[in-house]
Amino acid sequence: MTAQTEKAIARILVIGAGFGGLTAATKLAQQGNVQVTVIDRHSYQLFAPLLYQVATGGLPEDDIAYPVRSAIPGVDFIRGDVVKVSMEANNVRLEDGRVLDFDQLVFAVGSGGTTFGIPGVQENALQMKDLYQARAIRNRLLQTYEDVETGLKPKESLRVVVAGGGPTGVEIAGAVAELQKSMHREFGKVAQHAAVTLVEAGPRLLPSFAEKSSAHAKSELEELGVHVMVDSAVDRMYPGDVHLKSGEVLPAGTIIWAAGVAAPAEWNVLGETDRSNRLMVSDTLRLQPNVWVLGDMAHVVGAGDSPLPMVASVAMQQGRYVAASIEKILKGEEPKPFSYKDKGQMATIGRRRAVVEMPNGIKLHGTIAWFAWLGLHVFYLAGGRNRISVMADWFWNYIFWGVGPKRPVID
Amino acid sequence: MTAQTEKAIARILVIGAGFGGLTAATKLAQQGNVQVTVIDRHSYQLFAPLLYQVATGGLPEDDIAYPVRSAIPGVDFIRGDVVKVSMEANNVRLEDGRVLDFDQLVFAVGSGGTTFGIPGVQENALQMKDLYQARAIRNRLLQTYEDVETGLKPKESLRVVVAGGGPTGVEIAGAVAELQKSMHREFGKVAQHAAVTLVEAGPRLLPSFAEKSSAHAKSELEELGVHVMVDSAVDRMYPGDVHLKSGEVLPAGTIIWAAGVAAPAEWNVLGETDRSNRLMVSDTLRLQPNVWVLGDMAHVVGAGDSPLPMVASVAMQQGRYVAASIEKILKGEEPKPFSYKDKGQMATIGRRRAVVEMPNGIKLHGTIAWFAWLGLHVFYLAGGRNRISVMADWFWNYIFWGVGPKRPVID
Numbered sequence: 174m175t176a177q178t179e180k181a182i183a184r185i186l187v188i189g190a191g192f193g194g195l196t197a198a199t200k201l202a203q204q205g206n207v208q209v210t211v212i213d214r215h216s217y218q219l220f221a222p223l224l225y226q227v228a229t230g231g232l233p234e235d236d237i238a239y240p241v242r243s244a245i246p247g248v249d250f251i252r253g254d255v256v257k258v259s260m261e262a263n264n265v266r267l268e269d270g271r272v273l274d275f276d277q278l279v280f281a282v283g284s285g286g287t288t289f290g291i292p293g294v295q296e297n298a299l300q301m302k303d304l305y306q307a308r309a310i311r312n313r314l315l316q317t318y319e320d321v322e323t324g325l326k327p328k329e330s331l332r333v334v335v336a337g338g339g340p341t342g343v344e345i346a347g348a349v350a351e352l353q354k355s356m357h358r359e360f361g362k363v364a365q366h367a368a369v370t371l372v373e374a375g376p377r378l379l380p381s382f383a384e385k386s387s388a389h390a391k392s393e394l395e396e397l398g399v400h401v402m403v404d405s406a407v408d409r410m411y412p413g414d415v416h417l418k419s420g421e422v423l424p425a426g427t428i429i430w431a432a433g434v435a436a437p438a439e440w441n442v443l444g445e446t447d448r449s450n451r452l453m454v455s456d457t458l459r460l461q462p463n464v465w466v467l468g469d470m471a472h473v474v475g476a477g478d479s480p481l482p483m484v485a486s487v488a489m490q491q492g493r494y495v496a497a498s499i500e501k502i503l504k505g506e507e508p509k510p511f512s513y514k515d516k517g518q519m520a521t522i523g524r525r526r527a528v529v530e531m532p533n534g535i536k537l538h539g540t541i542a543w544f545a546w547l548g549l550h551v552f553y554l555a556g557g558r559n560r561i562s563v564m565a566d567w568f569w570n571y572i573f574w575g576v577g578p579k580r581p582v583i584d
Numbered sequence: 585m586t587a588q589t590e591k592a593i594a595r596i597l598v599i600g601a602g603f604g605g606l607t608a609a610t611k612l613a614q615q616g617n618v619q620v621t622v623i624d625r626h627s628y629q630l631f632a633p634l635l636y637q638v639a640t641g642g643l644p645e646d647d648i649a650y651p652v653r654s655a656i657p658g659v660d661f662i663r664g665d666v667v668k669v670s671m672e673a674n675n676v677r678l679e680d681g682r683v684l685d686f687d688q689l690v691f692a693v694g695s696g697g698t699t700f701g702i703p704g705v706q707e708n709a710l711q712m713k714d715l716y717q718a719r720a721i722r723n724r725l726l727q728t729y730e731d732v733e734t735g736l737k738p739k740e741s742l743r744v745v746v747a748g749g750g751p752t753g754v755e756i757a758g759a760v761a762e763l764q765k766s767m768h769r770e771f772g773k774v775a776q777h778a779a780v781t782l783v784e785a786g787p788r789l790l791p792s793f794a795e796k797s798s799a800h801a802k803s804e805l806e807e808l809g810v811h812v813m814v815d816s817a818v819d820r821m822y823p824g825d826v827h828l829k830s831g832e833v834l835p836a837g838t839i840i841w842a843a844g845v846a847a848p849a850e851w852n853v854l855g856e857t858d859r860s861n862r863l864m865v866s867d868t869l870r871l872q873p874n875v876w877v878l879g880d881m882a883h884v885v886g887a888g889d890s891p892l893p894m895v896a897s898v899a900m901q902q903g904r905y906v907a908a909s910i911e912k913i914l915k916g917e918e919p920k921p922f923s924y925k926d927k928g929q930m931a932t933i934g935r936r937r938a939v940v941e942m943p944n945g946i947k948l949h950g951t952i953a954w955f956a957w958l959g960l961h962v963f964y965l966a967g968g969r970n971r972i973s974v975m976a977d978w979f980w981n982y983i984f985w986g987v988g989p990k991r992p993v994i995d
Contacts, residue, residue, distance in 0.1 A: 216730060217992030233973075235644035238992040242770035252730045252993075269736070304994055315651075319627055319663045325680070359653035562644075565976045581628030581649040582663075583715055 183503055186265060186275035187211045188255050190218050190241045192485040193468030194281035195555075196492025201279075202248045204500050210249040210273065211241060212265075218244055218555055222485060223563075224301055225341065228310035228429075229348035230580035231570055236563050238304060239555040255282075258443060260464055277463045277499050280440075281492070284469035284483055287435035287449075293410035298336065298430035301345065310429060312584045314352060317426050318360045318367075319582070328366040330426030334415045336407050337432030338373025339380070340520035343390055345429055346371040347523040350397040369399050370423055372415070374406035374432070379520060379528070381482060386528040389538045393526045407432070434483055436470040447472045447480065456510035457498060458491060465499070467491035475513050485553075486516045521546045524571065594914055597676060597686035598622045599666050601629050601652045603896040604879030605692035606966075607903025612690075613659045615911050621660040621684065622652060623676075629655050629966055630715065633896060634974075636752065639712055639721035639840075640759035641991035642981055647974050649715060650966040666693075669854060671875055688874045688910050691851075692903070695860075695880035695894055698846035704821035709747065709841035712756065721840060723995045725763060728837050729771045729778075730993070739777040741837030745826045747818050748843030749784025750791070751931035754801055756840055757782040758934040761808040780810050781834055783826070785817035785843070790931060790939070792893060797939040800949045804937045818843070845894055847881035858883045858891065867921035868909060869902060876910070878902035886924050896964075897927045932957045935982065 183206060187198045190213035201209045217238040226232040241250050251273075257266040264274045286302045288294035299310045314333070320326040333353075335346040346369055353367040371378075371394065377387040378394075378401065391401050406418040415423045436450040444460050445453045451472035458465050458473065468488035475481040490513060498508030519529040519542065527542035537545060547567065554560050594617060598609045601624035612620045628649040637643040652661050665679040675685045697713050699705035710721045725744070731737040744764075746757040757780055764778040782789075782805065788798040789805075789812065802812050817829045826834045847861040855871050856864045862883035869876050869884065879899030886892040901924060909919030930940040930953065938953035948956060958978070965971050 215992070216726070217994070233644040233646035234994060235646075235991050238994060240770070240992045246769060250730075251734055252727075253734075271734075315627070316663075319661075323662055323664075323682075358657060359651070561976055561980055562973065565972055569972055580646050581626070581651045583628070583645060583649060 181206050183207045183276040183499075184274060185209045185277045185279065185499065186273060187279040187281065188258075188265065189213060189281035189283055189468070190215070190250075191221075191281060191283045191468060191488065193283075193488030193492040194279065195241070195244060196489045197279050197281065197465075197467070197496045198248050198492075199245050200493055200496030201499060202245060204496075204503075206503065207499075208249070210251060211245070212251045212253055212255060212267070212273070213241060214252065214254045216241055216250065216252045219304065220554055220559075221302075222550060223554075224304075224307045225345040225348050227304065228301055228307040228345060229314065229352045230311055231348065232563060232566055233580065234304050234308060236559050236566065237554075239559055244555050258440075258464075260443065260461055263463070275463075277502075278465065279495055279499075280460075280464065280466045280470065281468045281488065282437060282440070282470055283488075284434045284436050284449075286430060287433040288430065289433050291407055291409060294336075294407070294430055297410040297412050298428040300430050301341065302434075308583075310427070311580060312582045313427050314349065315580070315582045316584070318356055318363065321363045321366070322360055326426065328363060329413075329424045331363065331367040332423070332425045333367075333369040333427045333429065334423050334425040335369065335371045335429045335431055336415070337430065338371060338375065338378040338401075338403065339431065340518070342371055342373070342429075342431035343378055343394065343520050343522060345431055346399045346401075347394055347397055347521070347526065349429075350394070350399045351523050354398070370402060370425075371399050372402045372405040372407060372417065372423070374404075376404055378403065381518060382520075382528065382530055383536060386530060386536060386538070390520065390522055390528055393522045397523050397526070434469070440470065449483070451480070451483075457508050458495060458511050462502075465495045467495055473511065473513070476515075481513055482518075484518070487513065490514065490516075519546050519549070592617050594618045594687040594910075595685060596620045596688045596690065596910065597684060598690040598692065599669075599676065600624060600692035600694055600879070601626070601661075602632075602692060602694045602879060602899065604694075604899030604903040605690065606652070606655060607900045608690050608692065608876075608878070608907045609659050609903075610656050611904055611907030612910060613656060615907075615914075617914065618910075619660070621662060622656070623662045623664055623666055623678070623684075624652060625663065625665045627652055627661065627663045631965055631970075632713075633961060634965075635712055635715075635718045636756040636759055638715065639718040639725075639756060640763045641722055641726065642759065643974060643977055644991065645715050645719060647970050647977065648965075650970055655966050669851075669875075671854065671872055674874070686874075688913075689876065690906055690910075691871075691875065691877045691881065692879045692899065693848060693851070693881055694899075695845045695847050697841060698844040698860075699841065700844050702818055702820060705747075705818070705841055708821040708823050709839040711841050712752065713845075719994075721838070722991060723993045724838050725760065726991070726993045727995070729767055729774065732774045732777070733771055737837065739774060740824075740835045742774065742778040743834070743836045744778075744780040744838045744840065745834050745836040746780065746782045746840045746842055747826070748841065749782060749786065749789040749812075749814065750842065751929070753782060753784070753842035754789055754805065754931050754933060756842055757810045757812075758805055758808055758932070758937065760840075761805070761810045762934050765809070781813060781836075782810050783813045783816040783818060783828065783834070785815070787815055789814065793929065793931075793939065793941055794947060797941060797947060797949070801931065801933055801939055804933045804949075808934050808937070845880070851881065860894070862891070862894075868919050869906060869922050873913075876906045878906055884922065884924070887926075892924055893929075895929070898924065901925065930957050930960070 220237040254268040286300040357364040469483040515532040517531040521527040529537040529542040631648040668677040697711040768775040880894040926943040928942040932938040940948040940953040
């Protein structure tokens, strides 16, 4: 290989195998003269929108974790933890000491949960941002029935509090309510003590949705048996109860924290960040000409001056944009600014219950919204095998809803 | 409730939710005037015959773990560890201090792996008797590819040694060979260094089968690329290699121990045991008139004076027998001795490769044997949902064999 051809191959490093990173890597790999390497601390792509179903026993964890190498054949993949990014030296350092050089860097490590410093949240609440946490929630929910029935725990332990009224909180609260209903067959003696409360600090659920959708989500959740409390900020948590700012105390054997999402704070060394630790990037999603930031860790202003939401569709559009922009740069052209195309938003509440808001203003509720949600999630699920497996599981759940605990405790 | 009706309800304790214990519990629960309680350290029934598929990425773990309470509604279930059985006081003690009285005890805790005291096996080999061990094997097998490709481990790490030429060893060796074949697409640079060796101390594989079946299994495994070594006893193991008694040394990044099975040694306080720690029981499977022992932990002599094998079909027949015998005793009748009806035996080797020996002497090999194996395993798999899920996964595996790693590393 001559020096000339070596120079012509651009080394592109993609950090993060989430929706944004993998979309970028897939599109980049289709270009010539690039060598794309993806780095992630896990060797699978996590389909995070369905984490709540793993947490409530609806799906096995394998169904939402797809091996990165299978998702994007032809791309190099390194399993590792990036501990340092040097924008001057154009390299990144992994925890195990390896240093990888890049010509172009695509930085897309996503976000994690944040407790806003509320006392006791870290210690007493379960979060739901990765598979281990989802597994922990599932095991806690199911094992509590065992423990209450055999007298190891008081019956109040069967109460669940979900903090956070955004789409994640709404989805997990609805799924917990349905799980609790399905436990009556196996735990007839104690199942009636189970309950779920959803607390939201603001005046309504799903604050990013229209008021009508918020009201619909609330009434649907209440029909499922969820106790919905709005204007109810969490003050502190202890093992076994949640204290609200109003002074009210909610006993709970399981507390699920779905209230806060932020980018990892460690990367604020790279530039200015907002209060969610998101890096402020240029309108071409860059920190410098060859360092691109996208997805949940990028602060990008959308229509109406508010930053774009931290959701998969934003990350995927940005992934496609960054791949196309790098292609332009490698041809010596300048990229146009990123512009976001609103794809609407949706949240599922339970079986045949969902809210969908389309960008043209059409709002769907109920069964038709649920089927739209179902179809979209199956469509975006990576891997034909996972698609089939998820559809088989959902079909089964749909037919035999309420028949029993969906999954065993495997702790 | 009067003293008389209280006395009429027999408290039956079943320790162990395996094939034997759950068969007994299900049959007992159908009788009147009994209160059946099942105790197990896990709240699920493990379908152990398919553990090797979890270990090699063919199935998700949820598919072979079915909640006990769903399997036998109407039976009380306690998740706990039995630490003491008192045959004089007619009670058992759990690790957490609880004491449970019984009128009849059905003891069926099964078996675990045993290393025969061979040096280094415990420390360096992975066993495959429960879900955690199967998960560890899967993660080791898959992660080694990552580590070799990124240079963290030498290419010899991709060599796998399976010790033990019984059905379990044959099944796992064949499945590892097929997994290794399927990795060429994702790990093209290193996949050719993968290899699997099956070592058996005796002169042939599947010693309990006819010689013709043994020979067939050997040639089928060799066709799959497995290096089969008979008359090759393991002398000792180190991290990274297996030393045979012949002096030969086999390098291996993954060592799987499938050579020894024994009942837990702790229960030899209850009576005389054989060298596999199995309790010697009467021809009615009892240690005393109200204490029944069955499955892998019972030494029961079959035809030809050798003890019955430690397999699911023996345990299930014994479970049915014990349930019927307890019914007789509660009616004041005496049970007849247990007699075993040979159901034949089978082992799968790979896709469309299996050996089946039917009790009438008919032997099946190849595709037809594989379909027989498939059908029987789906039939006995607990839970309609798991059956559907396993069939969907197998169908997918069958169609897309070789397409890629079946499951992600979730460690």
